[in-house]
Amino acid sequence: MTRGSTAGTEVDLRAEIAELKRARNAVFLVHNYQLPEVQDLGDFVGDSLGLAQEATRTTADVIVLCGVNFMAETAKLLNPERTVLLPEAEANCPMADMVNPGDVTNLKKEHPGAVVVSYVNTTAATKAVTDVCCTSANAVKVINTIPAEKPIIFTPDQHLGAYVRRETGREMIIWPGCCPTHARLTAEMVLEAKGEHPGAKVVVHPECPMEVIELADAVRSTSGMLKYCAASEASGFIIGTEKGMLYPLKKHCPDKDFWPITEQALCPTMKLTKLASVREALLHMQYEITIPADIAEPARRAIERMVEIGRDGAN
Ligand code: SF4
Numbered sequence: 001m002t003r004g005s006t007a008g009t010e011v012d013l014r015a016e017i018a019e020l021k022r023a024r025n026a027v028f029l030v031h032n033y034q035l036p037e038v039q040d041l042g043d044f045v046g047d048s049l050g051l052a053q054e055a056t057r058t059t060a061d062v063i064v065l066c067g068v069n070f071m072a073e074t075a076k077l078l079n080p081e082r083t084v085l086l087p088e089a090e091a092n093c094p095m096a097d098m099v100n101p102g103d104v105t106n107l108k109k110e111h112p113g114a115v116v117v118s119y120v121n122t123t124a125a126t127k128a129v130t131d132v133c134c135t136s137a138n139a140v141k142v143i144n145t146i147p148a149e150k151p152i153i154f155t156p157d158q159h160l161g162a163y164v165r166r167e168t169g170r171e172m173i174i175w176p177g178c179c180p181t182h183a184r185l186t187a188e189m190v191l192e193a194k195g196e197h198p199g200a201k202v203v204v205h206p207e208c209p210m211e212v213i214e215l216a217d218a219v220r221s222t223s224g225m226l227k228y229c230a231a232s233e234a235s236g237f238i239i240g241t242e243k244g245m246l247y248p249l250k251k252h253c254p255d256k257d258f259w260p261i262t263e264q265a266l267c268p269t270m271k272l273t274k275l276a277s278v279r280e281a282l283l284h285m286q287y288e289i290t291i292p293a294d295i296a297e298p299a300r301r302a303i304e305r306m307v308e309i310g311r312d313g314a315n
Helices: 006-024 048-057 069-078 101-110 139-144 158-168 187-196 222-231 243-252 275-284 293-309
Strands: 026-031 044-046 062-066 083-085 115-119 132-134 152-155 201-204 236-240 257-260
Touching: 006 026, 006 275, 026 048, 026 069, 044 048, 048 069, 048 293, 062 069, 062 275, 069 083, 069 293, 101 115, 101 152, 115 139, 132 139, 132 293, 139 158, 139 293, 152 158, 187 201, 187 236, 187 257, 201 222, 222 243, 236 243, 243 257
Parallel strands: 026 044, 026 062, 062 083, 115 132, 115 152, 201 236, 236 257
Antiparallel strands: none
16 A cells, blocks of 8 residues: 555555445445545435435445434434434534434423424434424425424524524514524625625525525525536626535536535534545444434434425425
8 A cells, every 4th residue: 555645555455445335335424514535435425405315315335424413313214224324423413413302302392283303414313203394405394395384393403593584574483593604694795895896796595694694695405505506697696605506516517616604604513424434334344333222213203304395396
């Protein structure tokens, strides 16, 4: 093996990963916010909903989920017979940890008969006390399937909740969680970016605060951003989501320009997974996701309801 240069080391590492992948009969499902070199490994690169859907289609023995823990849990819930690995044990989602099953159970007691809709960015234990999950790509559609007379409890993202309320006109009891990465975006940052890139379209994620959403030309999930930017006649876009998204956007639309609203839009736990983490994951079969049956069954039902509703009509 060549160990003389960084480039040589990375080539060796990639070759080793490819060999281990074959030996383990593994598939790599990778989120759009992962490091570029990790995205380049992906058999599928996409958003939470895409990863969940792809997880139902695979025939591989091992799913390596390069993302954060709730994504790996979702893959396991949909594939209980397969081994699911999260390459970095500490790759959690801070927003998912902002609500717990006790919080949801208390809200249900306060609002009897309410339908609980939880963003897929929740732990399996919170999903187990949820009626139906949603992602940013299908949240509006999921809410529109709920009968008008039913109250709705929405967890954990207050910003996605506010956006969905605006789009559907439905009153909801919204849990006050947020994504720290998106919550730090401000209207001032958007105006400054617009000043620097006049004529560029502003495309933001619905996890952004409403003051940011109100200044946007389009509000899209990460998969929706890819479609929107590819179809748009504009040649430049200011992007309001985790900065890793600029990599798949540029790959998808090489002739267009993309700028982040701010360089600070980084999710630290999304950046934990490196090529070496993937190699170690396959070598030592770590870190395997296990979910107790009493949590897995009700959590799976909440995700399956979402997958059935699907992506149709999503942005
Ligand atoms: S970007 Fe936000 S929602 Fe996504 S994993 Fe990081 S903290 Fe969670």
